[in-house]
Amino acid sequence: MLTLTFLGTSAARPTVERNVSSLALQREGETLLFDCGEGTQRQMMRYGVSFALSEIFFTHFHADHFLGMIGLVRTLGLQGREEPLRLYGPRGAKQVLNNALLLGVEKVPFGVEIHEVKPGAVIGERDGYSITAFATDHGAGSIGYALVESERYGKFDPEKARALAIPEGPLWGKLQRGETIEFADGRKLTAESVVGPRRPGRKVVITGDTAPCASVVDAAAGANLLVHEATFGEEEKDRAKETFHSTAREAAQVARAAKVRKLVLTHLSARYSISADELVKEAKEVFAEVAAAKDGMVVEVPFADS
Numbered sequence: 001m002l003t004l005t006f007l008g009t010s011a012a013r014p015t016v017e018r019n020v021s022s023l024a025l026q027r028e029g030e031t032l033l034f035d036c037g038e039g040t041q042r043q044m045m046r047y048g049v050s051f052a053l054s055e056i057f058f059t060h061f062h063a064d065h066f067l068g069m070i071g072l073v074r075t076l077g078l079q080g081r082e083e084p085l086r087l088y089g090p091r092g093a094k095q096v097l098n099n100a101l102l103l104g105v106e107k108v109p110f111g112v113e114i115h116e117v118k119p120g121a122v123i124g125e126r127d128g129y130s131i132t133a134f135a136t137d138h139g140a141g142s143i144g145y146a147l148v149e150s151e152r153y154g155k156f157d158p159e160k161a162r163a164l165a166i167p168e169g170p171l172w173g174k175l176q177r178g179e180t181i182e183f184a185d186g187r188k189l190t191a192e193s194v195v196g197p198r199r200p201g202r203k204v205v206i207t208g209d210t211a212p213c214a215s216v217v218d219a220a221a222g223a224n225l226l227v228h229e230a231t232f233g234e235e236e237k238d239r240a241k242e243t244f245h246s247t248a249r250e251a252a253q254v255a256r257a258a259k260v261r262k263l264v265l266t267h268l269s270a271r272y273s274i275s276a277d278e279l280v281k282e283a284k285e286v287f288a289e290v291a292a293a294k295d296g297m298v299v300e301v302p303f304a305d306s
Contacts, residue, residue, distance in 0.1 A: 002027045002149075002202055002301040004227070006293040007043035009266045011231045011245075012064055014039065015273040018295050020064040023206060023227065023266070024049045025147065027129070034145060034206050035059055040068035041075050047296045051076060057123075057131070058089035059208025060142035061096045070100050077109045084111035088123055090133075090141035091116055119143055119215070129201065134219035136210035138244045144208050146219050149201020152303075153177060160194045202301050205260075209267060211241065212250040220258035225301050227293075228254060229267035230279055236269075248279035252286035261304065266293040 003026050010018035020037030024044070031053040033040075044051065051072075058066055069087075076085070087097055093116045101108055117123055119135035129149040136142045156176045166172065166189070171181050175191045182188050205220040206227045220226045231245040240247050246254075248265055255263040265283060268276055276292035283290040291299075 002204070004204070004225070004264075004299045004301070005047055005049055006264075006266060006295060006297045006299075007040055007047060007049065008035075008037050009268060009293045009295055009297075010273065011229075011267045011269050013270065015270050017273045018268070019043050020068075021208075021267060022068065024053075025204065025206075027147075032057065032131075032147075035065040035208065036068040036072060037064045038067040038071075041072040043295065044072075047298075051079065051081075053085075054083065055086045055088065055124075057145050058087070058093065058097075059136070059144060059206075060090060060138055061092060062209070065208070066096070066100065069097070070103055073101060073108060073112070074104060077105070081110045084113055086113045086115065086124075088115045088117050088133075090143045091118075092141060093117075117143065132219075135213075135215040136207055137213040137215075138209040138211065142208060142210065144210065144216065144219060145206050146223070147204045147206075149203070151198045152201055154191075154196035154198050155305075157194050157196070164189065164193065166194070199303070199305055202303060204301055209245060211244045212246050212254050216254055217257045220254065220260055223258065223260040224304060225262050225264065225299065226255050226258065226260040227264050227266055230265035230283070230292075231267055231269050233272075233278055234282055248283040249286055252283035252290060255287045255290070261289060263287055263290040264293050264299060265290065268292065 005024045007022035008019035014020050019039050021035045022037050022040040023034045025032045033056045094114050097114050117133045121133050123131045132146045133143045136144045174181050178191045180190045203223040204225045205223045209229050228251040230248040230251045232240040232247045234247050280292050
């Protein structure tokens, strides 16, 4: 299972309908948090996202993307957490996050590791997937993150296996894993006889705040899901450019250029707090598979061949 829960979808400031930026990604029982705007811990409780997470990934250090970490860390401490928490962010992460951790308490009662990452860095050793940082265009040092799963085994054809008189059981499992099997009479059979080519895993790309740029297109190439900011509509295109943000149409142009399967718009201006239909309409003129995120929305990411 690979799902995303949108905890905060508003740009710059919270509204009645939307909290500021935060996104939880849940994969095979593991929870990863991307950005942590003020009030994120309450949003996690509200939408059923577990506090049993080990990593938070920050795209940049504007207040609406990291202030919620202070309250979240305090709450984790009061709950008796002992496991370390790993924080990742662009240049300046150690200074900003260390200063934030000192607010309101003498010492955090569990270990906190802070890692500064550069575009192109593969972050940590992981089982079955990788997370890579990539450059975005939102002022000095901003980054996005791409989660890419490892290739999967090919599709096993049980009818072919039966036709070749391969008994069900351990031999089927070996072939599924790409191994060659040997029969009692010395006959050998390779996996390619009954197993198709290896299949790609899923790819999810999260931009954080950014103007449209080539590095995002490159990072998102072929993604199953692109989560791209869309702070403004086309009528405020000049303002988007001045503030290093994107319009919904520009986000759709990135999605089309990257040939992604689905686009979700987030980080929406307060004027779209109640309804983002206008932004979706603008984006759909360029790219068909698009939706606007709202707080509490859950998006499941299927395999391309499912």
